[in-house]
Amino acid sequence: MHEILSAARMRAADQATIAGGIPGIELMEAAGRAVAEAAKAMAPDGLVHVLCGPGNNGGDGFVAARLLAEAGRPVSLSLLGARDRLRGDAALAAARWTGPVHPAGPDLPAAALLIDALFGVGLDRPIEGLAAEIVAAVNAAPAPVLAVDVPSGLDADSGQPTGPVIEAEATVTFFRKKPGHLLEPGRSLRGTLELAQIGIADAVLAETGIDGHENVPALWARALPRLTGAAHKYTRGHVAVVSGPATRTGAARLAAGAALRAGAGLVTLASPGSALLVNAAHLTAVMLARMDGPGDLSALLADPRYTAAVLGPGMGLGPEARALTEAALAAPAALVLDADALTQFADDPDRLFSAIAARPAPVALTPHAGEFARLFPDLAKLPLKTGRARAAAERSGAVLVLKGADTVIAAPDGRLAINANAPPWLATAGSGDVLAGIAGGLLGQGMPALEAAAAAVWMHGAAANEVGPGLIAEDLAPALRPVLATLIDRNGRRT
Numbered sequence: 001m002h003e004i005l006s007a008a009r010m011r012a013a014d015q016a017t018i019a020g021g022i023p024g025i026e027l028m029e030a031a032g033r034a035v036a037e038a039a040k041a042m043a044p045d046g047l048v049h050v051l052c053g054p055g056n057n058g059g060d061g062f063v064a065a066r067l068l069a070e071a072g073r074p075v076s077l078s079l080l081g082a083r084d085r086l087r088g089d090a091a092l093a094a095a096r097w098t099g100p101v102h103p104a105g106p107d108l109p110a111a112a113l114l115i116d117a118l119f120g121v122g123l124d125r126p127i128e129g130l131a132a133e134i135v136a137a138v139n140a141a142p143a144p145v146l147a148v149d150v151p152s153g154l155d156a157d158s159g160q161p162t163g164p165v166i167e168a169e170a171t172v173t174f175f176r177k178k179p180g181h182l183l184e185p186g187r188s189l190r191g192t193l194e195l196a197q198i199g200i201a202d203a204v205l206a207e208t209g210i211d212g213h214e215n216v217p218a219l220w221a222r223a224l225p226r227l228t229g230a231a232h233k234y235t236r237g238h239v240a241v242v243s244g245p246a247t248r249t250g251a252a253r254l255a256a257g258a259a260l261r262a263g264a265g266l267v268t269l270a271s272p273g274s275a276l277l278v279n280a281a282h283l284t285a286v287m288l289a290r291m292d293g294p295g296d297l298s299a300l301l302a303d304p305r306y307t308a309a310v311l312g313p314g315m316g317l318g319p320e321a322r323a324l325t326e327a328a329l330a331a332p333a334a335l336v337l338d339a340d341a342l343t344q345f346a347d348d349p350d351r352l353f354s355a356i357a358a359r360p361a362p363v364a365l366t367p368h369a370g371e372f373a374r375l376f377p378d379l380a381k382l383p384l385k386t387g388r389a390r391a392a393a394e395r396s397g398a399v400l401v402l403k404g405a406d407t408v409i410a411a412p413d414g415r416l417a418i419n420a421n422a423p424p425w426l427a428t429a430g431s432g433d434v435l436a437g438i439a440g441g442l443l444g445q446g447m448p449a450l451e452a453a454a455a456a457v458w459m460h461g462a463a464a465n466e467v468g469p470g471l472i473a474e475d476l477a478p479a480l481r482p483v484l485a486t487l488i489d490r491n492g493r494r495t
């Protein structure tokens with residue numbers, strides 16, 4: 001159920017199902033029924049006003065209106081465009097509606113609920129003219145809005161408004177979620193999301209292919225590190241985190257603490273001599289090693305017990321910092337490169353990519369949009385966030401974590417997950433450092449890179465939800481405990 005389908009693949013799934021012998025009107029009846037049920041739950045009484053568009057999204061609206069009326073609810077309906085222009089299943093659905101069909105306009109009745117069945121995945125241009133006036137009126141109306149499939153005006157693939165767009169309290173979509181339900185601002189515009197099954201068989205996915213998955217534990221839970229009675233700290237991995245200079249040490253400590261909480265057996269902060277005392281003053285379970293340049297870091301990471309390293313948080317730019325990252329790239333450990341460790345390669349991203357290609361252990365890159373644009377200036381212009389992440393993973397040979405409210409995780413082989421559990425209070429200084437640490441902690445325990453990165457992003461969001469508003473980055477690592485408890489039981493088994 002967690003596969004994601006683009007509008008084109010969803011159309012292919014509809015068509016394959018109809019070609020397989022299930023009439024389109026049956027799918028539409030099931031879709032309209034799901035919408036009617038959601039409408040009853042949202043507004044137990046009062047008038048429901050259904051706004052129908054000229055395509056099959058409008059057809060779903062006609063079905064919902066009929067079923068609500070049959071259930072005894074007061075229903076009114078308006079249609080954008082002429083009734084005799086309706087085609088196919090939508091025309092059939094409209095023929096089954098026996099109530100009046102009002103011409104759609106910005107004058108809306110005082111309703112308990114508005115159903116937006118104007119445009120779905122068939123939207124092919126920005127909404128304008130009369131339809132735009134209707135959208136504005138719907139958004140200004142006091143009644144809550146239930147969107148059919150997608151809020152009208154939203155691009156189902158990008159999550160971007162194409163122009164005027166409906167702001168919905170809730171959306172009912174069919175068969176599988178679309179990228180635009182998870183990518184911002186679509187995730188905010190669609191309100192709560194219900195997924196309804198309408199008679200399309202899961203097997204159709206083998207034919208259509210998928211556009212990725214929603215980032216849920218089912219994707220990676222089986223790959224989580226497994227604790228057994230025979231575990232000792234070295235079997236749980238040793239993660240090195242590179243500290244910045246004396247005036248910028250906090251970010252690396254946040255990452256180190258998070259790596260330990262994520263289950264790494266040992267975490268060592270590799271600190272410049274000048275920053276040893278300030279780091280020592282703040283550390284207990286995290287260990288400290290003196291590291292005064294790339295030679296020291298190479299020597300440290302040459303110890304094969306170091307299974308992962310995290311570089312970037314608070315690290316700084318310039319040739320010395322860059323030389324540290326080069327040393328880590330030449331070492332055998334898995335790597336998380338974040339923040340400054342990415343920006344260091346802005347002048348020569350290909351140098352980073354060839355170093356990644358030359359190493360046996362995996363690399364995860366965790367840029368926010370600004371860092372991404374420095375490494376992938378051409379890809380940053382691609383219209384879809386999913387497309388940007390996928391192309392960058394392919395080019396870099398690394399697992400790409402393109403951060404934001406709607407973080408996208410992509411592997412070089414094309415696998416992709418969109419994360420949708422992060423609350424807005426995660427947007428606070430240092431929270432990215434914690435994410436890098438969690439990813440390092442999971443990689444260090446031997447988790448495969450895509451799974452480790454996706455799990456880290458999900459745990460980060462779940463920990464933020466545990467904490468709630470008011471969160472500061474320091475709160476995140478402790479909040480991993482209840483999150484891990486939902487994933488791993490006390491006997492070390494994955495739940």
Ligand SMILES: NC(=O)C1=CN([C@@H]2O[C@H](COP(=O)(O)OP(=O)(O)OC[C@H]3O[C@@H](n4cnc5c(N)ncnc54)[C@H](O)[C@@H]3O)[C@@H](O)[C@H]2O)[C@@H](O)CC1
Pocket residue numbers: 011014015024025027028029031053054055056057058059060089118119120121122123124125126127128131148149150174198
């Ligand atoms: N048989 C099927 O394929 C099923 C389709 N379903 C519904 O059908 C929807 C897709 O239906 P359609 O492909 O007919 O597409 P839509 O109903 O989303 O919209 C397409 C219609 O709107 C017009 N249009 C597009 N953008 C416009 C704009 N900006 N201004 C004015 N007119 C515009 C198009 O010319 C076309 O007439 C889905 O979102 C879903 O709600 C469901 O009923 C399930 C079954």
Ligand SMILES: Nc1ncnc2c1ncn2[C@@H]1O[C@H](COP(=O)(O)OP(=O)(O)O)[C@@H](O)[C@H]1O
Pocket residue numbers: 339368403404405406407422423424425426427428429430431432433434435460
């Ligand atoms: N509006 C938001 N909603 C949810 N999560 C967000 C939002 N904005 C940022 N985040 C998350 O917060 C973290 C911020 O990381 P980053 O940009 O590197 O900041 P910093 O360097 O201050 O830690 C990322 O994990 C990102 O996905």
Ligand SMILES: [K+]
Pocket residue numbers: 057116117118119120147148149150151152
């Ligand atoms: K709609």
